[in-house]
Amino acid sequence: xxxxxxxxxxxxxVIVPFTLASIRYLVVRSGRPGWLCRRLTTRPRSGGxxxxxxxxxxxxxxxxxxxxxxxxxxxxxxxxxxxxxxxAPPRTGIDLAGGTAVVRQREKTA
Numbered sequence: 235x236x237x238x239x240x241x242x243x244x245x246x247x248v249i250v251p252f253t254l255a256s257i258r259y260l261v262v263r264s265g266r267p268g269w270l271c272r273r274l275t276t277r278p279r280s281g282g283x284x285x286x287x288x289x290x291x292x293x294x295x296x297x298x299x300x301x302x303x304x305x306x307x308x309x310x311x312x313x314x315x316x317x318x319x320x321x322a323p324p325r326t327g328i329d330l331a332g333g334t335a336v337v338r339q340r341e342k343t344a
């Protein structure tokens with residue numbers, strides 16, 4: 235009984251996503267029905283990964299602890315500040331008290 239339940243659980247984890255992915259592929263490839271094709275190909279407004287990608291990553295993290303570390307690292311990088319000119323001398327300076335702003339041109343390298 236336990237073995238049958240385990241096999242059924244694994245079959246659901248493999249067969250159901252495969253079937254849904256196959257149906258999605260057919261709908262997107264054929265373009266019919268139009269409303270479902272638009273729904274499947276539209277990116278979320280937030281610009282982040284969709285629901286399916288998030289669910290797949292969480293399932294992967296459930297079985298593999300290294301994936302959890304990777305997900306947490308990605309979240310940390312999204313929060314951290316990213317400067318284009320990190321380590322370079324500042325090209326701009328704004329003095330709020332004096333009401334002045336300074337912008338320096340980049341030096342041309344040979």
